[in-house]
Amino acid sequence: xxxxxxxxxxxxxxxxxxxxxxxxxxxxxxxxxxxxxxxxxxxxxxxxxxxxxxxxxxxxxxxxxxxxxxxxxxxxxxxxxxxxxxxxxxxxxxxxxxxxxxxxxxxxxxxxxxxxxxxxxxxxxxxxxxxxxxxxxxxxxxxxxxxxxxxxxxxxxxxxxxxxxxxxxxxxxxxxxxxxxxxxxxxxxxxxxxxxxxxxxxxxxxxxxxxxxxxxxxxxxxxxxxxxxxxxxxxxxxxxxxxxxxxxxxxxxxxxxxxxxxxxxxxxxxxxxxxxxxxxxxxxxxxxxxxxxxxxxxxxxxxxxxxxxxxxxxxxxxxxxxxxxxxxxxxxxxxxxxxxxxx
Numbered sequence: 407x408x409x410x411x412x413x414x415x416x417x418x419x420x421x422x423x424x425x426x427x428x429x430x431x432x433x434x435x436x437x438x439x440x441x442x443x444x445x446x447x448x449x450x451x452x453x454x455x456x457x458x459x460x461x462x463x464x465x466x467x468x469x470x471x472x473x474x475x476x477x478x479x480x481x482x483x484x485x486x487x488x489x490x491x492x493x494x495x496x497x498x499x500x501x502x503x504x505x506x507x508x509x510x511x512x513x514x515x516x517x518x519x520x521x522x523x524x525x526x527x528x529x530x531x532x533x534x535x536x537x538x539x540x541x542x543x544x545x546x547x548x549x550x551x552x553x554x555x556x557x558x559x560x561x562x563x564x565x566x567x568x569x570x571x572x573x574x575x576x577x578x579x580x581x582x583x584x585x586x587x588x589x590x591x592x593x594x595x596x597x598x599x600x601x602x603x604x605x606x607x608x609x610x611x612x613x614x615x616x617x618x619x620x621x622x623x624x625x626x627x628x629x630x631x632x633x634x635x636x637x638x639x640x641x642x643x644x645x646x647x648x649x650x651x652x653x654x655x656x657x658x659x660x661x662x663x664x665x666x667x668x669x670x671x672x673x674x675x676x677x678x679x680x681x682x683x684x685x686x687x688x689x690x691x692x693x694x695x696x697x698x699x700x701x702x703x704x705x706x707x708x709x710x711x712x713x714x715x716x717x718x719x720x721x722x723x724x725x726x727x728x729x730x731x732x733x734x735x736x737x738x739x740x741x742x743x744x745x746x747x748x749x
Contacts, residue, residue: 468525490709573701574607585745590648634661696739
């Protein structure tokens with residue numbers, strides 16, 4: 407049903423119906439209720455653009471992706487986060503704007519979004535240590551929320567993050583309890599805040615158990631399958647190879663398994679593996695029994711919750727900024743077992 411047909415059924419002008427549905431104050435409450443009830447009955451929805459013109463809002467949320475990290479667009483982690491956020495936007499009548507930009511122009515893009523009133527707020531992805539985008543957005547006055555945190559950033563901001571330090575401390579403790587002392591870390595890029603926190607949790611656990619930190623067992627890079635494979639293959643060729651591997655991504659963990667099996671070893675018997683599992687829709691860690699022992703957290707749910715937090719801050723600008731720290735579960739799968747005995 408279109409606006410003209412709805413207007414005819416109500417016996418009102420299209421202008422009156424449009425104004426009633428789009429929040430214009432001059433429409434009486436009785437007429438507004440009558441129009442809204444009819445719209446629900448006939449499943450009619452006004453255009454987002456028309457509603458935005460009436461309220462002075464764009465009714466859109468921006469997601470800016472630098473070219474250097476454009477691989478995020480096909481990364482299932484990013485896809486699940488966007489899907490979760492999109493569910494929240496749709497429920498509140500908002501749309502999503504994705505923008506790919508040259509790294510050098512990212513801050514100017516935020517300036518343009520603000521000056522054109524193209525969006526009502528933005529979600530910031532993949533924060534780095536002391537991320538310069540956060541104070542820039544704070545100064546700009548454009549509402550924003552961060553998926554993660556930025557250590558060293560002094561200005562207040564809304565964020566939602568997984569407790570990465572605790573998750574990797576607990577995972578390392580678990581491997582040590584199984585008798586492992588040669589534990590490798592295959593981490594994300596360590597200028598990223600989450601990777602820094604994961605390395606800190608891993609290192610703190612080792613030191614608490616009086617196990618020296620061996621930097622030759624630590625790798626940092628983009629969390630691809632090949633990175634997991636190459637890193638594990640190289641470390642397994644060492645004279646004193648790791649008996650356990652802690653991976654920052656389920657995607658990297660698939661490469662870890664490939665390297666283990668290529669060497670004729672058995673995952674969970676000869677080499678134990680723990681990974682971080684973002685509970686992805688299209689890359690499942692087994693069904694009833696997890697393939698990998700994992701620190702588990704739903705990235706889709708993170709998208710839903712962070713989008714909700716941002717929309718609240720837009721609707722209630724005087725409300726204190728919200729922060730949410732999610733705890734990851736440690737799910738035991740078939741990829742871990744006691745450390746193998748030395749001959």
